[in-house]
Amino acid sequence: MFHSFFPQPKLFFPSIVIWTLIAIAVWYLFAADLGLSLGFTPVPEEQQPIDLSFFLLPENMWFYGYFFLTAMLFCGFWHLKAADHPWKVWSVWGSALIIFVTYFGVQISVVINNWRRPFGDLLVNALNKKPGITVENFYDLFLIFAQIAFLSMFVSILTDFFTSHYIFRWRTAMNNFYMANWEKLRHIEGASQRVQEDTMRFSSTLESLGISLINSVMTLVVFLPIMLALSHYVTSIPIFGEVANSLFWLAIFWSVFGTVLLAFAGIKLPGLNFKNQRVEAAYRKELVYGEDHADRAQPLTVQELFSRVRKNYFTLYFHYMYFNVARSFYLQADNLFVYFFMTPTFVAGAITYGIFQQISTAFGQVSNSFQYLINSWTTIIELLSIHKRLKAFEAAIDDEPLPSIDQRYLEQEGSVAHPDG
Incomplete structure (x- = not known):
């Protein structure tokens, strides 16, 4: 890769x-x-x-x-x-x-x-x-x-x-x-799909993630000094009172909180997405064999393979549900976060509307940069699952054992395709 x-x-x-x-x-x-x-x-x-x-x-x-x-x-x-x-x-x-x-x-x-x-x-x-x-x-x-x-x-x-x-x-x-290295790779399940589709998805996903990451880092480099300069307009914040460089610390705290929250909520999703690709590939592979061989894609075999597809999707739905709850909660609270902590400054009339516009935009730029994992988490999950599939190629090229998750699924697919074996 x-x-x-x-x-x-x-x-x-x-x-x-x-x-x-x-x-x-x-x-x-x-x-x-x-x-x-x-x-x-x-x-x-x-x-x-x-x-x-x-x-x-x-x-x-x-x-x-x-x-x-x-x-x-x-x-x-x-x-x-x-x-x-x-x-x-x-x-x-x-x-x-x-x-x-x-x-x-x-x-x-x-x-x-x-x-x-x-x-x-x-x-x-x-x-x-x-x-x-x-x-x-x-x-x-x-x-x-x-x-x-x-x-x-x-x-x-x-x-x-x-x-x-x-x-x-x-x-x-x-x-x-x-x-x-095709001679070493063609025996791996879904080899053609990995070369054609996974490399395409890997490159396109990296395009969006890579540019977003570079943009986030560069935004921090440029906007953090601006945020520090604008912080002198906001000297007092609720709960904490007088805080030096308050906007700077608020942006870091809020972004770290959101990142930890969503990383914890979505910790199971990369593995489940990888499993989803495997069970879908196994189901599709059996159907393709069934087009040319009468003894393949038998009802019991297809039913068993599709049951795995259904089980994995239902598990994904459940974990995405509480992940989306956490993500929606954070993003809705994010809409009012800076307004809440700037309320004493509003009441004191310490800034003009133009300065507030500048502060709000700079705070949003800095916090969004720190929130890279939050904004890109679902895409990162997809990339990690693709990476797991392509790692099997790397193992085959280097004459190393397949990753354990690949070996486990190959054994499961073999037991389904050959129930008497």
Whole structure:
């Protein structure tokens, strides 16, 4: 699944984590201050532009240069180290491009968030009939938003286009690798389905999950400092009273709570989804044999196989029921969470509507990023079940015993197909 596309994945992926931590440490310990000394002075959050000139701010230009330097060093190293790997351009350089474009997309969200403050304040002032407000003021802000929106659309469409090609190259690498080892794989139950369908589902599922994960990480990198800066508007919260950086800690607490809640509620679902694929495959396999052999797909055998399908589905329905109860409870409470803890700030009149819009959006961005597992849990469950099926291929290629769950189901299928054996 991975070494067909990435060079030495057991070394490559840890090296990404280590290099990222090193790059972050160097940025905060040295590179950011170096930028200041070279004249790349940060602009205070309240003074940041709300139009496309945001991307040309000195601190942004300095960070872009730093990102490109660290990416070039990392990718260049792996390009030379994996000189013979056929997919190194897509897997190494393509991954770096996706990470940067995703970061740039998050920055577009920052510009839109900056735009919300003047628009919200202008709207309230207009509704309160304050003098000096004209339709041109609104049209100017609408024009700025249109420019940001078109840039967002352009980046999003190109990112989706490139990512689709990236993921299909990954599927191609898996397909080529499995077909090169077909003699070892063709005896495994559902081998053709795993090569064709599971690799397709694995790649498409990773496309959505991978982009969501990168976007969540980049959103945290960009919006956490913004959340810290906005926290000075909310100095007191219910129950806890005065709390420094209150919005920051609330976002972390609420997201961790939701993640633990849903991880606990959905702990059984990956295994059940995997079992569901197996019982469906066994049932389908017997029906296919029955098309060509009169002694196969007999009523008792089919009834037994379908009873397993029914039992597994009913078990899935039960576990998804309480999982959805927990998920719905959390998501409904999430709608009022930030409003509840900001009530003292509302009553004190400490912020304007525009500032509240900015806080609400930033809080939502940070909490949604921390809630990656919550928002993606059902997709992760599907990916884990696909991964379990493809692991059997890896075991066969490496001449290792099949995973225990595969062996158990092969024994069960054999007892059904040959009840007298």
